[in-house]
Amino acid sequence: MKLELSRIVQGCRLGVLTGLGKTGTHSLEFPACVLYTRCASVPHLTQDTLRTLGGLPAVTQLTTATLAEHQEVLEEFKEGARRFAGLHDTVLFSSLHDPAASYPTGHVTNKTVSVWGSGGRIELTVDRYMALQAAIQPDWYQSMSDGETWQQNTSRKRVRKAVDRTLNHLDECLLLHQKSQALKQAEIFGVVEGGDIQEERLRSARETAKRPVGGFVLDGFQSGAMEQGMRSQLIAAVVAELPPDKPRVLQGVGCPDEVVACVEAGVDLFESFFPYQVTERGCALCFDFSLESDPESAVLESNEDRPMRERENGADSPEIVGKMTRFEMDLRDARYRDDFRPLVAGCDCYCCRNHQRAYVHHLLVTNELLAGVLLMLHNLAHYLVFFSTLRQALSQDRLVDFKRKILQVQINE
Amino acid sequence: MLFAAQRVHVAARPRFKMAAPMATARVDVSGIKDPKLDMCVRRALSVAPLALQIVAECPITKARACSLALPHCVVNTPVFMPVGTQGTLKGITVDQLEDLGCQICLGNTYHLGMRPGPELIEEANGLHGFMNWKRNLLTDSGGFQMVSLVELSEVTEEGVKFCSPYDGRETLLTPEQSIAIQNSLGSDIMMQLDDVVSSTVTGPRVEEAMKRSVRWLDRCIAANKNPERQNLFAIIQGGLNAELRKACLDEMIKRDVPGFAIGGLSGGEEKDDFWRMVTLSTDHLPREKPRYLMGVGYAVDLVVCVALGCDMFDCVFPTRTARFGSALVPWGSLQLKQKQFAKDFQPIDPDCQCATCRRHSRAYLHALFKCDTAAMHHITIHNISYQLTLMRAVRQSIIDKCFPEYVKSFMRRMFPSPEQYPKWAVDALASVNIKLD
Numbered sequence: 001m002k003l004e005l006s007r008i009v010q011g012c013r014l015g016v017l018t019g020l021g022k023t024g025t026h027s028l029e030f031p032a033c034v035l036y037t038r039c040a041s042v043p044h045l046t047q048d049t050l051r052t053l054g055g056l057p058a059v060t061q062l063t064t065a066t067l068a069e070h071q072e073v074l075e076e077f078k079e080g081a082r083r084f085a086g087l088h089d090t091v092l093f094s095s096l097h098d099p100a101a102s103y104p105t106g107h108v109t110n111k112t113v114s115v116w117g118s119g120g121r122i123e124l125t126v127d128r129y130m131a132l133q134a135a136i137q138p139d140w141y142q143s144m145s146d147g148e149t150w151q152q153n154t155s156r157k158r159v160r161k162a163v164d165r166t167l168n169h170l171d172e173c174l175l176l177h178q179k180s181q182a183l184k185q186a187e188i189f190g191v192v193e194g195g196d197i198q199e200e201r202l203r204s205a206r207e208t209a210k211r212p213v214g215g216f217v218l219d220g221f222q223s224g225a226m227e228q229g230m231r232s233q234l235i236a237a238v239v240a241e242l243p244p245d246k247p248r249v250l251q252g253v254g255c256p257d258e259v260v261a262c263v264e265a266g267v268d269l270f271e272s273f274f275p276y277q278v279t280e281r282g283c284a285l286c287f288d289f290s291l292e293s294d295p296e297s298a299v300l301e302s303n304e305d306r307p308m309r310e311r312e313n314g315a316d317s318p319e320i321v322g323k324m325t326r327f328e329m330d331l332r333d334a335r336y337r338d339d340f341r342p343l344v345a346g347c348d349c350y351c352c353r354n355h356q357r358a359y360v361h362h363l364l365v366t367n368e369l370l371a372g373v374l375l376m377l378h379n380l381a382h383y384l385v386f387f388s389t390l391r392q393a394l395s396q397d398r399l400v401d402f403k404r405k406i407l408q409v410q411i412n413e
Numbered sequence: 414m415l416f417a418a419q420r421v422h423v424a425a426r427p428r429f430k431m432a433a434p435m436a437t438a439r440v441d442v443s444g445i446k447d448p449k450l451d452m453c454v455r456r457a458l459s460v461a462p463l464a465l466q467i468v469a470e471c472p473i474t475k476a477r478a479c480s481l482a483l484p485h486c487v488v489n490t491p492v493f494m495p496v497g498t499q500g501t502l503k504g505i506t507v508d509q510l511e512d513l514g515c516q517i518c519l520g521n522t523y524h525l526g527m528r529p530g531p532e533l534i535e536e537a538n539g540l541h542g543f544m545n546w547k548r549n550l551l552t553d554s555g556g557f558q559m560v561s562l563v564e565l566s567e568v569t570e571e572g573v574k575f576c577s578p579y580d581g582r583e584t585l586l587t588p589e590q591s592i593a594i595q596n597s598l599g600s601d602i603m604m605q606l607d608d609v610v611s612s613t614v615t616g617p618r619v620e621e622a623m624k625r626s627v628r629w630l631d632r633c634i635a636a637n638k639n640p641e642r643q644n645l646f647a648i649i650q651g652g653l654n655a656e657l658r659k660a661c662l663d664e665m666i667k668r669d670v671p672g673f674a675i676g677g678l679s680g681g682e683e684k685d686d687f688w689r690m691v692t693l694s695t696d697h698l699p700r701e702k703p704r705y706l707m708g709v710g711y712a713v714d715l716v717v718c719v720a721l722g723c724d725m726f727d728c729v730f731p732t733r734t735a736r737f738g739s740a741l742v743p744w745g746s747l748q749l750k751q752k753q754f755a756k757d758f759q760p761i762d763p764d765c766q767c768a769t770c771r772r773h774s775r776a777y778l779h780a781l782f783k784c785d786t787a788a789m790h791h792i793t794i795h796n797i798s799y800q801l802t803l804m805r806a807v808r809q810s811i812i813d814k815c816f817p818e819y820v821k822s823f824m825r826r827m828f829p830s831p832e833q834y835p836k837w838a839v840d841a842l843a844s845v846n847i848k849l850d
Contacts, residue, residue: 039784
């Protein structure tokens with residue numbers, strides 16, 4: 001794996017990762033997101049529906065949390081998660097937790113972390129964690145980490161402990177990594193912890209950077225953990241301690257405005273759980289990020305700012321509406337009942353090429369499975385184009401224009 | 414003599430030009446004063462937008478292979494029609510359905526009439542436009558769902574009275590309203606509203622329902638505003654009573670409808686009664702019109718009823734069972750959620766060419782089922798593929814003049830031993846000269 005930086009614009013790193021995958025033929029331009037999966041499958045989608053989308057990321061994220069319960073099966077299968085799941089040729093990045101799921105705290109010990117599968121809690125020691133990675137056969141994987149210090153008011157003592165544990169786990173993982181045949185070609189990514197304490201963040205970054213890792217995972221910054229100001233400040237401080245020639249993956253941050261701010265702080269790669277979360281609440285991403293100042297597309301959806309009228313068939317409305325961001329439209333809203341426009345005019349995704357808002361609204365209110373399929377396709381497509389437009393903005397010195405578009409949505413709020 | 418079995422019967426000239434979904438002007442049949450217009454309407458009524466060409470008939474059984482030209486495309490029969498109740502086929506995109514080779518699928522008038530409602534669908538250029546399905550659609554009358562889904566339904570001469578499950582209001586569905594909704598949906602084949610009684614009911618109610626169904630057929634024919642682009646099928650009723658069935662057949666055949674359905678079966682009756690009613694119906698139905706056996710979808714039932722002379726079938730079973738993790742195979746089904754498949758790295762059916770079997774193993778589907786709805790989609794695709802592939806093989810065997818052999822090998826594969834063949838199937842096949850060994 002090789003990282004080439006083409007330019008740095010206001011802290012944003014524009015570049016490309018080359019020589020990826022077993023054959024070394026894959027590459028990934030960044031800033032970018034990797035493809036989010038659960039049990040190695042993009043939620044709601046079959047390979048056929050997924051492949052209706054162009055520009056899919058070369059890297060697919062697998063979460064140990066959704067695969068741990070299948071360890072025995074994967075071990076018996078022997079050929080790794082990519083073949084087990086029938087994936088196309090793709091680079092696999094194996095991470096620990098499912099960024100779209102919440103899990104109970106209080107189950108981390110000095111020697112173990114826990115993940116939750118369909119059958120409940122699975123406690124992982126470093127040995128078991130590494131055996132799982134050997135069964136998954138990823139191209140990249142994060143080392144085991146204690147990421148439980150993201151909550152506010154975590155004590156300094158607990159944060160320090162998390163940093164120490166995570167470094168210990170990394171050392172143990174590295175030892176086993178060097179002995180493993182199955183992971184011979186894989187890159188291990190060190191995890192930077194430290195909660196909201198800058199001193200601990202710096203210690204974690206410096207110590208991790210001393211180890212022979214292929215890249216870095218920035219953990220404990222997830223949405224809800226802290227304000228973007230503090231997140232940006234901490235990330236900028238952390239990446240200053242990291243070698244420039246290795247990728248930095250940020251976990252748990254997906255909202256477009258936060259993504260842009262984190263790219264400015266020096267992050268290269270994100271996950272793509274955000275479009276999945278938007279899909280799960282029956283919403284469609286509709287924010288405008290185009291660099292062209294086409295007045296038609298600029299007023300993408302001024303009517304989205306109207307107050308919600310009536311959410312049809314949404315028993316869990318208050319909760320869902322509370323989580324909605326300004327980047328999406330609620331297709332359950334009665335206003336879309338007879339709206340025969342595509343979700344987003346000009347969008348090239350399968351859903352927008354073939355279907356109308358009224359149809360997706362109907363699928364949502366009748367609880368039809370196709371709603372999730374079509375929304376997932378659209379939201380993923382919209383999110384991928386958001387990233388490619390961000391890269392374009394960086395390469396054309398138009399970050400200001402791009403940010404204005406993203407922030408414009410906020411002004412309208 | 415080479416093509417002796419390929420005599421072509423054309424029921425009516427197809428009018429494909431008129432088939433543009435719902436965009437063309439309406440022809441109002443009621444109260445027409447202009448004699449010129451009246452002529453147009455009369456001509457339209459006598460020319461159904463359907464043509465049945467009999468491609469091959471089995472010389473031994475009553476099976477037949479046909480090409481059924483409908484407004485949106487030709488349907489090769491025998492055909493299984495998947496059910497897309499609410500304007501969608503359970504998690505499958507229309508492109509996936511098209512790729513599976515599906516030429517016709519169903520929509521349910523009751524559900525679609527409730528949500529999103531006929532006005533909205535009409536605005537969306539009919540159900541074809543609303544769901545963006547380019548091939549044929551068949552809609553039911555809505556009556557069956559009312560009887561099966563709604564507790565408080567009452568049937569009067571006027572129509573079916575029921576309480577809406579959405580707002581609790583009492584609503585009346587008349588034959589005219591059923592057709593009006595189906596006209597709005599713009600389906601290629603509409604079903605008449607019939608008076609459905611459970612197939613296990615006996616006595617005078619069965620006769621009343623049969624006679625009422627005939628009267629309602631006349632009201633449906635009169636109510637059809639689009640006879641030039643929407644076919645209306647009659648539904649043969651009469652319960653399990655051969656005399657009533659025969660009387661219903663006689664009456665309905667007198668009407669010049671484009672096709673016939675065999676209704677009131679598949680409702681929990683004895684299979685022995687079921688097949689006898691089917692074969693009685695096909696004995697009398699006109700050869701040059703399509704025969705649709707409603708609600709039948711188990712593989713054995715399909716193969717036997719093709720032998721008895723049916724052309725079209727529908728059933729929610731293959732798609733519903735998929736969502737419970739059941740994959741259909743030539744030797745029965747696999748319950749993929751069971752632990753025995755956790756480490757089974759074969760495809761569902763190694764001989765199956767569907768997208769699921771070409772890419773995924775039983776073990777992966779077993780694992781995915783615990784985590785994501787995509788597992789259901791994979792199995793749904795496989796099950797639809799299974800049904801359509803089965804019917805294509807049946808059709809080919811009819812054309813190749815080896816249908817009886819096909820049935821025998823199908824049964825051998827489906828059951829571990831001949832002792833396990835269901836007696837009704839053995840009897841039904843014997844009635845059309847197939848002796849299973």
